[in-house]
Amino acid sequence: MGSILSGAEAASLVRALPGVDAVGLEARAAGLSTRSVKTTSKAQVIDLAISMIDLTTLEGADTPGKVRSLAAKAMRPDGDAPATAAVCVYPSMVAAAKDALQGSEVKVASVATGFPAGQVPLDVRLADTESAVRAGADEIDMVINRGAFLAGDLERVYQEIRAVKAAAGDARLKVILETGELATYDAVRRASWLAMYAGADFIKTSTGKVGVNATLPVTLLMMQAVRDYRAATGVQVGVKPAGGIRNTKDAVKYLVTVNEVLGDDWLSNEWFRFGASSLLNDLLMQRQKLKTGHYSGPDYVTVD
Amino acid sequence: MSEHAERLRVKKTYKLYLGGKFPRSESGRSYPVSSPDGAELANAALASRKDARDAVAAARKAQRPWAGQTAYLRGQILYRAAEMLEGRAGQFAEELADATGADAHDALGTVEAAIDRLVHYAGWTDKYASVLGGANPVAGPYFNHTTPEALGVVAAVAPHDDPLLGLVDAFAPAIAAGNTVVVLASEAKPLPALSLGEVLATSDLPGGVVNLLSGKTAEVAPHLASHADVNGLDLTGVADTALAADLEAAAAQTLKVVRRPGRGADALDLLRQWTEYKTVWHPAGMAAGAGGAY
Numbered sequence: 063m064g065s066i067l068s069g070a071e072a073a074s075l076v077r078a079l080p081g082v083d084a085v086g087l088e089a090r091a092a093g094l095s096t097r098s099v100k101t102t103s104k105a106q107v108i109d110l111a112i113s114m115i116d117l118t119t120l121e122g123a124d125t126p127g128k129v130r131s132l133a134a135k136a137m138r139p140d141g142d143a144p145a146t147a148a149v150c151v152y153p154s155m156v157a158a159a160k161d162a163l164q165g166s167e168v169k170v171a172s173v174a175t176g177f178p179a180g181q182v183p184l185d186v187r188l189a190d191t192e193s194a195v196r197a198g199a200d201e202i203d204m205v206i207n208r209g210a211f212l213a214g215d216l217e218r219v220y221q222e223i224r225a226v227k228a229a230a231g232d233a234r235l236k237v238i239l240e241t242g243e244l245a246t247y248d249a250v251r252r253a254s255w256l257a258m259y260a261g262a263d264f265i266k267t268s269t270g271k272v273g274v275n276a277t278l279p280v281t282l283l284m285m286q287a288v289r290d291y292r293a294a295t296g297v298q299v300g301v302k303p304a305g306g307i308r309n310t311k312d313a314v315k316y317l318v319t320v321n322e323v324l325g326d327d328w329l330s331n332e333w334f335r336f337g338a339s340s341l342l343n344d345l346l347m348q349r350q351k352l353k354t355g356h357y358s359g360p361d362y363v364t365v366d
Numbered sequence: 367m368s369e370h371a372e373r374l375r376v377k378k379t380y381k382l383y384l385g386g387k388f389p390r391s392e393s394g395r396s397y398p399v400s401s402p403d404g405a406e407l408a409n410a411a412l413a414s415r416k417d418a419r420d421a422v423a424a425a426r427k428a429q430r431p432w433a434g435q436t437a438y439l440r441g442q443i444l445y446r447a448a449e450m451l452e453g454r455a456g457q458f459a460e461e462l463a464d465a466t467g468a469d470a471h472d473a474l475g476t477v478e479a480a481i482d483r484l485v486h487y488a489g490w491t492d493k494y495a496s497v498l499g500g501a502n503p504v505a506g507p508y509f510n511h512t513t514p515e516a517l518g519v520v521a522a523v524a525p526h527d528d529p530l531l532g533l534v535d536a537f538a539p540a541i542a543a544g545n546t547v548v549v550l551a552s553e554a555k556p557l558p559a560l561s562l563g564e565v566l567a568t569s570d571l572p573g574g575v576v577n578l579l580s581g582k583t584a585e586v587a588p589h590l591a592s593h594a595d596v597n598g599l600d601l602t603g604v605a606d607t608a609l610a611a612d613l614e615a616a617a618a619q620t621l622k623v624v625r626r627p628g629r630g631a632d633a634l635d636l637l638r639q640w641t642e643y644k645t646v647w648h649p650a651g652m653a654a655g656a657g658g659a660y
Contacts, residue, residue, distance in 0.1 A: 350594075356619075357419055359426065359595025 069217035072259040076216055079255060082247035082283060091279040094322055095315040101352075104314075108349050109144050111313040111341075114331045116171055116302070118150040118339050119366075120178075120270065126158040133162035135364055140346045147331035148201060152177070153194040160198035171236070172199035175226055178240075178269035180205035184222060191229040202226070203236040203266060203337075206253065208243050216256055223260035236264035236302055236335075239284075242274030250280055254287035264300035270337065275305025278315055285323040298327065304337025309344040339366060380410040380556070382417060382580065383563030385424030386573015391581070392416050399557055402467040410556045413581035415589040418548065421577040422593055425519045425546040428574030433516040433544035437492035444488035444542060447569035448481045454565065455481070458530065458558060465529055465555040480534045486633060487538040494543065494637045502645070509648040514641040516544030517623060518597035521590035523583055525603045529555040533562060536600060537576050539636035545598070548577045550587060552603065556580035584609060591616040598623040598640050 067075070099107050117136045119128060129151055136146040148169035149159050159170045172194035176182035182190075191202055204226045210218045227235050237257040241250050257265050265284055267276040281303040288299045301324075303316060313336060320328050328334050343363045350358040380399075381388040390396075395412040411417075432440070451458065455477045463473040495514055502510040520540045525532030529552040537547045551559035563578045579586060583604060591599055591613040599617045604610040604627050617624050625639050 354594075356592035356616075357422070357589065357594060359422075359593070362594055 067259055069220045072220045072256060073216035075259065076252045076256045079248075079251055082251055084247050087247060087283055088279045091277075091282045091319070094282070094319045095278055097315075097318045099314055099318070105349070105352050107314055107317055108310060108345050108352070110329070111310070111317060111336065112139060112345050112349075113144040113147060114334055115146040115336050115338055115342055115345075116148045116150040116304075117146045117342060118270070118304075118337055119155075120150070120152060120173060124152060124155055126155065129155045129158045130162045132366070133159055133168070135342070135366075136168045137163065137166045139342060140349070140363065143346060143349060146342065147335055150203065150337065153190060153197065153199070156194050156197035156199045169200040170198060171201035171203055172197075173203045173205075173238075173269075174199075175204040177203070177205055177238075178271040180207055181209065184225065187222070188225060188229045191226050195229070195231055195233050199233055201234045201236060201264075202230045203238055204230075205238045205240060205269060206257065208240055211244070211249070211253060211256075216252070219253075220256055220260050223257055223262065227261040234263040235261065236266045236300075237262040238266045238269055238304075240269055240272065241267050241276075241280045241284075242272040247280070247283055250283055251287060254284050255291065258287070258291045258297070258299050262299060264302050264335070266302040266304055266335075266337065268303075268305040268337075270305030276303035276307060276337075278319065281316060282319055282323060285319065285328075288328075289324055298333065300333040300335065301328070302335040302337055307336055307338050308340050310341075310348040313341060313345065377408060380408050380560040380580070382411050382413060382421075383560065383567065383576070383578040384417065384421050385427075385577065386567060388563065388567075392420070397581075399465075399555070401464050405464075407464055408557060410560060410580045413550075413579040413586055415586060417579055417581075418586050418589045419593070421548040421579055422519060422521070422590070422595055424574035424577055425548050426595055428572055429516070429518055429544075429546040432541070432546055432572060432575050435544075437495065440542060440544070441488045441491035443570050444484055444491065444538065447566055447571065448484035448488065450565045450569050451477070451481050451484065451562070458561065461558045461561055462530055465557055466527075476531055480531045483531065483534045484538055487542040490539075490633060490637060491542045494634065494641075497634065498638060498641060499643065504647075507650045509650055510645065511648070512643050512645045514543065514638075515644050517640045517642055518545060519548065519595060520545045520598035520600060520640050521548045521550075521593070521596045522600035523550045523587055523603035524552055524559065526552045526554060526605060528552075530558045530562065532603070533559045535636065536602065539633060540598070540600075540640045541571075541575055543637050543641050545640050546575045546577075548579065548590060548596070550583060550590070550603070551578055551580045553581070553583050587613055588616060591622075592619065594620045596620075596622060598625070600625045600639075601627050603627070 136149045145168050148171040150171040151159050153172050156172045174191040174194045175187035207219050239253040244250050254265050292298050346363045347358040391411040391413050393414040396409040397412045399410050400406045458477045459474040498514045499512040504510045522536040524536040536549050540547045566576050599622045601610050614624050
């Protein structure tokens, strides 16, 4: 269904979406975050969370050496812990990541389209995407044009996502809404649907580069959009909260929410991801705690 | 004329001191604390293993910045704590007398000794490195220096029968040397320790450098002893020898420095206890080869 809509049709469908009950949404998220998981279930949740991480480094100071060490950690985080889902890097580091991850199941995700602001001409964004795919990226994390979205030009945002989707080819496309800049829940709902109509394989909350990153209410709202989108069109889309998820407790809250809102179909790294870097070490420390019976510390996990 | 109603006293809630804040126990529990003659004094928070975990996390977070401060500043802050305690000596003497049954004069003497002890350790902060470390003579064209460095996070079980002075000995030498501490206060007499948290909180001491827990030694201490992110363990206040042996065995699993119960409390010994030594060799190079002046 997504592929047959014109920009004007998509925009009018999105504009017709109902408003979000903010109080109800936040209360629901708060209720879900009181759940707690213990012992063997906790061990399973931790391993599941590890397998859903897009281990990320997006710094100006990234070097091929840093990407190699991140890739080594992604493939074998700690003892018998599972590998992470992917390594997420800038386009210039894709080749290094691809090389380091050869022969493993770990995917290479690349941010593209003028990440994080996306304030460059469309042809530059498309060239950025194509070069990341050429270098071997399995997944592309694009940013939407927030300037156009906030100015009300939904058609343009839609057409740009479509163009990036075409440029990404076989690579799975994650569309970053940058919810911290969208200001309202209503806008997040509209952006989610617009991205899905345009062919997103994943919708992702944030770049991690602005003040407000992933929050549970926003992610819950996006999960509801994904659920309703599948009910309406039969197409399943993944969700990726990113930024600000630092410890096991947070990760458990998100997974509880996935289970309650989306169910089993989304409880794998095919359909749910965490964009994070420091989260992995906390999960590993919690894992060690369950294994040894005593609290672990940062000296017992690798320095990123 | 009707009888004058007696004013109800506002009673203090004794809470933990954790990361610079005063939370209740995460478990929501508390326990009654009474004086030796059985009069109920107050309820104190009954810390759980998760409070201990949070305390260690707060101490770890505070450790590097604290060790990175100049020795002079650490001394100033300890001295400031002594000033704050001096101003509240009357209150502490009263709390101590209630807790231990000591008479008012003796209690004030103990508070004054605690103040003097803080000043003593304040003085040591910029001197112990020279006493414990220095330049070593070596047979080669090298400079060789030994400097004491902070161990990291120290967990201490404070003495049971000496709730104020013993507590100062449990944390002051450790923080003077750049460590951060988690102290389990006297189980039966925790109130003076918990009040001391208020003194430390108003002494420019960064949050997390000293964390105070009140609760059952047998419940909380094993989790501190086995915690992989604790580097030193002070068992001074563990009266039960079997428990002390278990705690020492648990501490050995993660190679902690352990101070056994009943050891002397010479100030320099205590500073040395929570210190490790770093020795560096540096080529003296052309300057020394040519008979240079340094």
